[in-house]
Amino acid sequence: MKNIIRWPGLITFVVVVGLLALIIRTFAGPIVKSGLEFGLTRANGAEVNIASVDINWQPFAVRMEGIQFTNPEQPEQNRVQAESAAAELYFWDAVIGRIHITDLRMTGIAMGVTRDRPGKVRADYKAEREPRDWRQTLADLNIDIPSVDQILERSEIRTPILIEQIEENFRRQRSAVETAKENLPERETIDEYKARLEAITETRPRNLEDLARLRQDLESLRDDMRADRDAVRAFVDASEQAVEVIRTDLDELRAAPGQDIARVRSLISLEPDSLTEVSGILFGPVVEQWSNYAFMAFDFLGPMLSRSEEEVRPSRWEGRYIDFDRQQRPVFLIEQALTDIQFAGTHVGVEWQNLTWQHDRIGGVPSTYNLAASASEYWQSLNLDGRFTLSDLAGFAGSQSWQVRGVNLTEQPLFSQSEVAAELLGAVLNSQGEIGVEAGQLSGGGVLNLQEVAVQLQGENRWAEILGDVLAGITAFDLNVGVSGAMQAPSLSIRSDLDRQLQQGLTNALRAEADSKLGTLREDLNQRVQEATAQWDPRLQELVGELAGAREQNATIEDLFSVEPDDLQLGDILRDRLRESLFDRLGGN
Amino acid sequence: MITLLAKLLKALNAETSPWALAWAFVLGMFIGLTPLFSLHNLLILFLALSLRINFAGFLVSFAVFSGIAYLVDPVFDYLGEAILQADALQGLWVGLYESPLARLLQYNHTITMGSVVFAILFAVPWLFISYHLIVAYRGRVKAWFDRLRFVQVIKGTKFFMVYQRVSGLRGGSL
Numbered sequence: 001m002k003n004i005i006r007w008p009g010l011i012t013f014v015v016v017v018g019l020l021a022l023i024i025r026t027f028a029g030p031i032v033k034s035g036l037e038f039g040l041t042r043a044n045g046a047e048v049n050i051a052s053v054d055i056n057w058q059p060f061a062v063r064m065e066g067i068q069f070t071n072p073e074q075p076e077q078n079r080v081q082a083e084s085a086a087a088e089l090y091f092w093d094a095v096i097g098r099i100h101i102t103d104l105r106m107t108g109i110a111m112g113v114t115r116d117r118p119g120k121v122r123a124d125y126k127a128e129r130e131p132r133d134w135r136q137t138l139a140d141l142n143i144d145i146p147s148v149d150q151i152l153e154r155s156e157i158r159t160p161i162l163i164e165q166i167e168e169n170f171r172r173q174r175s176a177v178e179t180a181k182e183n184l185p186e187r188e189t190i191d192e193y194k195a196r197l198e199a200i201t202e203t204r205p206r207n208l209e210d211l212a213r214l215r216q217d218l219e220s221l222r223d224d225m226r227a228d229r230d231a232v233r234a235f236v237d238a239s240e241q242a243v244e245v246i247r248t249d250l251d252e253l254r255a256a257p258g259q260d261i262a263r264v265r266s267l268i269s270l271e272p273d274s275l276t277e278v279s280g281i282l283f284g285p286v287v288e289q290w291s292n293y294a295f296m297a298f299d300f301l302g303p304m305l306s307r308s309e310e311e312v313r314p315s316r317w318e319g320r321y322i323d324f325d326r327q328q329r330p331v332f333l334i335e336q337a338l339t340d341i342q343f344a345g346t347h348v349g350v351e352w353q354n355l356t357w358q359h360d361r362i363g364g365v366p367s368t369y370n371l372a373a374s375a376s377e378y379w380q381s382l383n384l385d386g387r388f389t390l391s392d393l394a395g396f397a398g399s400q401s402w403q404v405r406g407v408n409l410t411e412q413p414l415f416s417q418s419e420v421a422a423e424l425l426g427a428v429l430n431s432q433g434e435i436g437v438e439a440g441q442l443s444g445g446g447v448l449n450l451q452e453v454a455v456q457l458q459g460e461n462r463w464a465e466i467l468g469d470v471l472a473g474i475t476a477f478d479l480n481v482g483v484s485g486a487m488q489a490p491s492l493s494i495r496s497d498l499d500r501q502l503q504q505g506l507t508n509a510l511r512a513e514a515d516s517k518l519g520t521l522r523e524d525l526n527q528r529v530q531e532a533t534a535q536w537d538p539r540l541q542e543l544v545g546e547l548a549g550a551r552e553q554n555a556t557i558e559d560l561f562s563v564e565p566d567d568l569q570l571g572d573i574l575r576d577r578l579r580e581s582l583f584d585r586l587g588g589n
Numbered sequence: 590m591i592t593l594l595a596k597l598l599k600a601l602n603a604e605t606s607p608w609a610l611a612w613a614f615v616l617g618m619f620i621g622l623t624p625l626f627s628l629h630n631l632l633i634l635f636l637a638l639s640l641r642i643n644f645a646g647f648l649v650s651f652a653v654f655s656g657i658a659y660l661v662d663p664v665f666d667y668l669g670e671a672i673l674q675a676d677a678l679q680g681l682w683v684g685l686y687e688s689p690l691a692r693l694l695q696y697n698h699t700i701t702m703g704s705v706v707f708a709i710l711f712a713v714p715w716l717f718i719s720y721h722l723i724v725a726y727r728g729r730v731k732a733w734f735d736r737l738r739f740v741q742v743i744k745g746t747k748f749f750m751v752y753q754r755v756s757g758l759r760g761g762s763l
Binding site: 325 | 641665670679697701
């Protein structure tokens with residue numbers, strides 16, 4: 001045996017291996033810390049820090065302090081951080097890569113906390129989503145609140161134009177009437193016609209020759225009157241038309257100032273489309289921030305899912321590990337976890353059960369999480385429930401519902417630009433909703449009902465001042481938030497009745513601002529209309545008088561024309577005499 | 590490396606047991622062909638250190654077979670996969686999967702399994718081949734070798750000086 005064994009070599013081996021084991025045991029914490037930081041940084045895409053890791057060997061447990069996940073999209077903030085995390089797990093399972101945690105407790109979890117120094121982002125990090133730039137959207141919106149002068153410029157005040165048109169109409173009608181008037185017969189001529197007709201009708205023809213002569217005289221008189229009759233008719237027609245046109249014009253003119261004012265007022269309202277996104281711009285960033293809490297569970301689940309989706313690419317040069325797991329035990333399982341989340345200055349506990357990505361291996365039992373907080377100074381009630389399963393057949397499926405009552409929102413900035421800043425001074429928030437996940441795609445949404453709202457918007461722009469005044473008057477509104485897209489990169493859409501309220505409020509504000517100017521405008525237009533009508537009303541009356549005279553003259557001439565030559569007959573006595581004379585001439589008795 | 594080769598030559602030429610050298614070549618072949626950072630190699634290292642085998646021969650064998658392993662890893666992968674997928678052995682592999690020791694030995698890794706099986710099968714032939722090569726070298730090759738002209742040239746080189754120094758320290762001679 002002495003010849004076979006090389007004692008110095010054996011002792012060296014034992015010493016080296018023993019020292020190695022001692023070092024590993026002594027420095028297990030720092031070694032695990034470095035390994036975790038390296039691996040989690042790769043998974044997170046940005047620096048992950050762990051202040052310390054303590055390993056307890058019996059029972060085997062790991063405790064970590066000061067865990068910080070840098071937000072790769074905002075390196076100055078932590079995506080999520082925790083004060084401590086303690087897990088009890090099975091050692092030999094962990095050695096062979098099967099993480100089975102019986103109890104996990106995490107405290108001081110918070111999201112969006114500013115880091116002491118910005119974290120490093122990995123060069124190969126690719127943004128999971130294009131962040132919506134709400135500020136850029138505000139610039140694109142280009143809110144245009146026109147001044148009253150601008151509105152007057154483009155409102156086409158019709159009264160002055162109408163006055164000109166009516167003046168032109170009046171001139172034309174007067175010219176037509178004057179022309180017709182020039183051809184009217186003189187009164188003496190009419191009297192002469194009367195006298196001649198009277199003479200004809202008063203004459204008693206003694207015989208047929210007399211009768212024929214009278215009829216001839218009457219024909220001659222009618223011929224003389226015919227041109228005058230036509231002239232009178234033309235004058236009456238022209239006058240009637242002129243009176244009709246001028247009367248209509250004057251009526252229209254009197255109504256014109258009122259119509260102009262109404263049109264201007266109707267123009268003092270904003271385009272409905274121009275304000276559909278204001279609520280999104282104002283509350284988009286803060287809703288996005290609030291939604292981080294709604295998606296909090298998914299932040300925990302995200303790495304799990306990506307782990308489950310990892311594909312092993314076999315390589316003949318590297319080999320591969322063949323899975324002989326027939327006992328169907330999950331590779332990763334947290335039976336129970338209690339996480340303490342810092343939220344709105346207080347702590348909320350969330351309980352998790354059966355966290356794994358291999359639900360098929362735990363009999364299809366879903367992973368569940370539940371948050372229930374009793375009334376506090378910050379809210380009346382908070383409830384959040386979620387469940388999900390991940391299987392080879394159905395993929396990822398889950399749902400999450402929440403109900404929040406009476407959350408007191410404290411002062412917080414909404415957005416800030418160089419010239420405009422909006423701030424939520426306070427509000428009471430109620431919200432409920434449900435999000436479903438099917439094959440990794442989110443759907444659903446919720447309603448955020450804000451009451452006792454106090455919003456302050458300040459800016460140098462005129463529209464900002466007006467918008468600020470209007471916002472100050474809005475005390476309640478709803479935000480309907482829709483959620484869609486991939487689970488790791490949810491996208492939000494916001495609809496709100498705030499837009500409608502803003503539109504109404506801005507319109508009212510503009511109209512109030514315009515009222516004094518519109519009063520002056522109304523006075524000016526009325527003055528011009530009065531001047532015009534004062535000038536044209538007497539002329540109309542004059543025309544009406546002349547038309548009455550013309551109609552009378554026309555009636556007289558028509559009367560004169562009513563006597564036809566056939567109306568002239570021999571008288572009865574004369575007719576008897578002529579009959580006797582004829583009888584004698586024929587030799588009668 | 591020159592020192593290492595010199596030590597190997599000294600061992601080949603000296604009175605070191607051919608079996609000690611042959612076993613060193615076998616252990617070196619084992620650790621060289623299989624993935625280095627495997628638990629079983631700790632055992633190989635333990636054997637190499639604690640048994641009276643020629644350690645220089647072990648290291649040289651390890652270096653040579655490491656180079657060969659890079660070329661034949663796809664073959665080991667194919668062999669390992671065939672073994673691990675063999676229906677008759679499924680019960681064994683499934684049983685071992687729940688054993689932490691077996692998992693630490695990475696038995697379910699195709700290249701590890703293929704190379705270890707190959708090394709085990711090749712160990713005995715390689716042991717005897719090595720033994721006979723060493724004996725043959727000492728009996729015939731060494732004399733023929735010494736007569737070669739380029740060996741004469743080598744004897745005037747730095748390598749030969751190192752070799753002589755090593756031999757001198759240990760009291761050996763050509």
